[in-house]
Amino acid sequence: MTNDESRRDLERRALELLPWYVNGTLEGGDRELVSRQVLGSLTCRKEFERLRRLQQLIQRDDAEAAATGRAFERLMARIESSGDSSASRVRDSGQAYAWTRLTLAASVAAAVSVLLWWSAGAPPTTPRTYETLTRSQPADPGATRLRVVFAPGVTESERVELLASLSLTIVEPPTDDGVVTLLFTDGTDQAAIVAALKRDPRIAFVTSPPVSDGP
Amino acid sequence: MKLRSGPRVDPQAPVCDPEAALVVRVAAREQAAFAELYGIYRRRLARFLGRFLASPDTIDEVINDVMFVVWQNAPGFELRSKVSTWIFGIAWRKALKALERQKRGTAPQELPEQIGKPDEAASALENREWLNRGLDRLAPDQRLVVELTFFVGCSYQEIAEIADCPVNTVKTRMFHARHRLRDILVSLDPVERGKGP
Numbered sequence: 569m570t571n572d573e574s575r576r577d578l579e580r581r582a583l584e585l586l587p588w589y590v591n592g593t594l595e596g597g598d599r600e601l602v603s604r605q606v607l608g609s610l611t612c613r614k615e616f617e618r619l620r621r622l623q624q625l626i627q628r629d630d631a632e633a634a635a636t637g638r639a640f641e642r643l644m645a646r647i648e649s650s651g652d653s654s655a656s657r658v659r660d661s662g663q664a665y666a667w668t669r670l671t672l673a674a675s676v677a678a679a680v681s682v683l684l685w686w687s688a689g690a691p692p693t694t695p696r697t698y699e700t701l702t703r704s705q706p707a708d709p710g711a712t713r714l715r716v717v718f719a720p721g722v723t724e725s726e727r728v729e730l731l732a733s734l735s736l737t738i739v740e741p742p743t744d745d746g747v748v749t750l751l752f753t754d755g756t757d758q759a760a761i762v763a764a765l766k767r768d769p770r771i772a773f774v775t776s777p778p779v780s781d782g783p
Numbered sequence: 784m785k786l787r788s789g790p791r792v793d794p795q796a797p798v799c800d801p802e803a804a805l806v807v808r809v810a811a812r813e814q815a816a817f818a819e820l821y822g823i824y825r826r827r828l829a830r831f832l833g834r835f836l837a838s839p840d841t842i843d844e845v846i847n848d849v850m851f852v853v854w855q856n857a858p859g860f861e862l863r864s865k866v867s868t869w870i871f872g873i874a875w876r877k878a879l880k881a882l883e884r885q886k887r888g889t890a891p892q893e894l895p896e897q898i899g900k901p902d903e904a905a906s907a908l909e910n911r912e913w914l915n916r917g918l919d920r921l922a923p924d925q926r927l928v929v930e931l932t933f934f935v936g937c938s939y940q941e942i943a944e945i946a947d948c949p950v951n952t953v954k955t956r957m958f959h960a961r962h963r964l965r966d967i968l969v970s971l972d973p974v975e976r977g978k979g980p
Contacts, residue, residue, distance in 0.1 A: 584954050584957075584958065585939075585954075587932045587933070587957055587961075588932065588938055588939050590933075591932050591933060591936045591937075592936070593937065593938035593939075593941075594938070595938075615968075618968040618969070619933075619968070622933060622964070622967070622968060623933040625914050626914070626929075626930070626933040626934050627933065639825065639843060639846070639847060640818060640821050640822075640825075642847060643821070643847045643850055643851060643854075644814070646847065646851060647851065647854055650851075
C-alpha cells in the first residue's frame with residue numbers, strides 16, 4: 569500500500585467512526601485515529617463540524633407533555649393485575665407507594681408552578697378556598713369531573729385498581745378532607761361509572777351528577 | 784437484546800452506576816426505585832419512540848409495555864450491559880412491533896427522494912422541520928442508529944447490542960443514513976450555506 573493509499577484508508581476509517589467521536593463514546597485507538605484525522609484532514613474536519621451540528625439539532629429539546637403520574641399509575645395497576653406474585657409485596661408496602669405518588673405529584677406540581685410563573689410573569693398566588701365535596705370546578709372546557717371520598721381503610725393499590733377499571737384518572741390529589749377529584753376518559757358512560765362508584769364499598773361519597781365543566 | 788447467561792442481579796452486591804443500583808432495587812421489588820427509574824426513562828423513551836411512532840397514544844402504550852418488561856425482567860438483568868442499552872433494546876423491539884401494526888393499518892407514505900435544495904431549506908432548519916423530514920426518509924434501522932448515536936449517545940458497540948446485529952452492520956447503516964442525509968449535512972456547514980445556489 570502506498571503512502572497515499574494508506575492516508576486515504578486512515579481518512580476513510582476516521583470518517584466512518586466520526587459520529588461516535590462526535591457523541592464522545594469513542595475510546596482508545598479509535599479515538600486517537602479520529603483525533604489525528606480531524607486535526608490533519610480538511611475533509612474530516614468539515615464532516616466533524618457537520619455532524620456536531622446535526623447532533624445539536626437532534627438533541628434540541630421537544631415539548632413532551634406526558635402525564636407521568638397518571639401513566640405510572642396505569643402501569644402499576646397493570647403490573648398488579650398481571651398476577652405478579654412479587655407485586656403483592658408491593659401492594660403491602662403502602663408507604664412506598666404513597667411516597668412514589670407524592671414524588672411524582674410533587675414533580676408535576678413543580679413543573680406546572682414553573683410554567684404558571686413563567687406565563688404570568690410573576691409568582692403565582694393561590695387564594696385559599698374552602699373545600700367541599702360539591703364545590704364547582706375551575707373552567708376546563710370539555711372535561712367532566714367528579715369528586716369522591718374513599719372509604720376508610722382502602723389501600724392505595726385498591727384505589728388505583730378501582731380507578732383504572734373505570735377509566736378514571738386523578739386530576740387533583742386528595743384534600744385534607746380526603747376529597748379526590750377525578751376525570752372521566754372521553755367516550756365513557758359517565759352515568760354508569762357514577763352508579764358503579766356508588767355501589768362500590770370502597771367509595772364513601774361520590775358527587776352526583778358529575779360536575780361538568782363544559783359549556 | 785437477548786439476555787445472555789451470566790451473573791444476575793444480586794440485591795446485596797454493591798453497584799456504582801446509579802441506574803444499575805436502581806435496577807437492583809427494582810429486582811428486589813422496591814416500587815419507589817421503579818418509580819424513579821420510570822421517571823428517568825419516560826421522557827427519554829417518549830422522545831426516542833416519537834422518532835418512529837406517530838401517535839402519542841401508541842407511544843404511551845409502548846412506553847408502558849417497555850417498563851412492564853423492565854419490571855418483570857429486572858431480576859434477570861445482567862449488570863454487564865448498561866441499563867440504558869437494556870431498556871432501549873426493549874424499546875426498539877416494541878417499537879418495531881408497533882411499526883408493523885402501524886404499517887398494516889395505514890397506506891405506505893410516499894417520501895420524496897430529495898427534500899429541497901440546501902439554501903431553500905436553510906431557514907427551515909431553524910425549527911427542525913426540515914431535519915425531521917430528512918430523518919423520516921431513513922429506513923427504521925438506519926434511523927435507529929442515528930437516534931441512538933446523536934440523541935441517546937450510545938457507542939457503536941451498544942447500538943450493536945440494542946439492534947442485535949454486528950458492529951460492522953451498525954457502521955454500514957450509519958454510512959447509508961449519512962448518505963441519505965447528505966444534503967442536510969452539507970447545509971449544516973456554514974461555509975456551504977453561505978455559497979448560495
